[in-house]
Amino acid sequence: QVQLVESGGGLVQAGGSLRLSCAASGRTFSSYAMGWFRQAPGGKEREFVAAISSSGGITYYAASSLKGRFTISRDNAKNTVYLQMNSLKAEDTAVYYCAASYGVVVVTSSKAADYWGQGTQVTVSS
Secondary structure (H helix, E strand, O other), X not given: OEEEEEEOOEEEEOOOOEEEEEEEEEOOHHHEEEEEEEEOOOOOOOEEEEXXXXXXXXXXXXXXXXXXXXXXXXXXXXXXXXXXEOOOOHXXXXXXXXXXXXOOOOOOOHHHOOEEOOOEEEEEEO
């Protein structure tokens, strides 16, 4: 069992930055690929944002626009994965979730996630 707790969300003006953290407890964190997903308001589906392999050596982003603004990283010694978000836009407003998956290189699909955090709200005002 893995427990995930996100933090770092909040209200920020367009163009600003936030760093989300996801702290994991339970089984060996370094064995899990980790990912960030988000769900925008209005009943939209949860979508993939960024992923990182268990060792941190491989990263993957949903789109080139995100890759230039968002950076995923992890610290296995601290059992934590991060999402640095720069140049935020109003359309980045969403609840951000971290996910853990065992047995994959990267987790880019919500169906592949084994565990989820409770989410943290990010609101970008224009």
